[in-house]
Amino acid sequence: MGEMLLEVRELTTQFKTERGYLKAIDGVSFDVYKGEMLGIVGESGCGKSVTSQSILRLYDEKQLARYHGEVLFRGENLFDLSVRKMQDIRGEKISMVFQDALSSLNPVFTVGNQIMESLFIHRKISKKEAKKKAVEMLRLVGIPDPERRFYQYPFELSGGMRQRVMIAVALACRPQILIADEPTTALDVTIQAQIMDLIVEMNQKLDMGVMLITHDLAVVAETCKRVIVMYLGQIVEEGLVEDIFDHPLHPYTQGLMSSIPKLESKKGERLHQIKGTVPLLNQIPEGCRFAPRCPHATEHCRTVMPQLAAAGNMQKVRCHYADGTHNLLS
Structure with a gap:
């Protein structure tokens, strides 16, 4: 480096x-x-x-x-x-x-x-x-x-x-x-x-x-060459640009990637959007900070804060289910 x-x-x-x-x-x-x-x-x-x-x-x-x-x-x-x-x-x-x-x-x-x-x-x-x-x-x-x-x-x-x-x-x-x-x-x-x-x-x-x-x-x-993805005052994912753009692991990163307009998009097709807004600092949720907006959140997500953990190569992610135990892309 x-x-x-x-x-x-x-x-x-x-x-x-x-x-x-x-x-x-x-x-x-x-x-x-x-x-x-x-x-x-x-x-x-x-x-x-x-x-x-x-x-x-x-x-x-x-x-x-x-x-x-x-x-x-x-x-x-x-x-x-x-x-x-x-x-x-x-x-x-x-x-x-x-x-x-x-x-x-x-x-x-x-x-x-x-x-x-x-x-x-x-x-x-x-x-x-x-x-x-x-x-x-x-x-x-x-x-x-x-x-x-x-x-x-x-x-x-x-x-x-x-x-x-x-x-x-x-x-x-x-x-x-x-x-x-x-x-x-x-x-x-x-x-x-x-x-x-x-x-x-x-x-x-x-x-x-x-x-x-x-x-x-x-x-x-x-x-x-490298990118850090932040959400509500924390790093939720980081790694090499090609890794994160090709294989985003955090639901927030996936949402950001999905919201980029694509050349093959059909006429009149709506862009993907992440539901909700970033909470105020006095409204930070107890568990995962993205849980209120995440379509895959479980009760575990809402009560326990995930840690930023290594996910292969130089990639790190803050998500309980980024190891494949939960299909985030479904």
């Missing part, structure tokens, strides 16, 4: 509410390796973004959030670091591209200034050198006429251009890990493809680990 960069061990994130602390992430563990693309998929509300933002400790730890477990970056637990040291990690060692570039970029500063800011924070360089590197970054992410774009404001750029600027900001210090949180949201199909091609190209050029958070299974199939 190559050199391990990040080890997430039993990550748990709780948020303070009027009803006390509610658990948004519950015992999530995974690794990220140098040069790999790791996909994290699931419906909205499954905990994908909270997982990634917890790794960087982006939530207010005094008023809002509590973290448990370990996040080891090259063997160092990020949860043991001071706030000051975490600021040194963010942007330089681990960077993040957020969903909405327009709200993530500062509207009153030029895009060039926002790339330079990252360089000033993490590198002791002159303004002239920072400007030169910022223009290089704009060129690297495929923005035409970067010298002119350097002086423009976010509102003067298209959605695709803004997303490229966000990637330029994230990569300015050549991080070892890039977290891309639904980087193609709200972009048209052509621009989505360009942004994903850019992320894959940067992954190969800079040999960095990439965590790609998305609900688009087609993007994962094309770009990632």
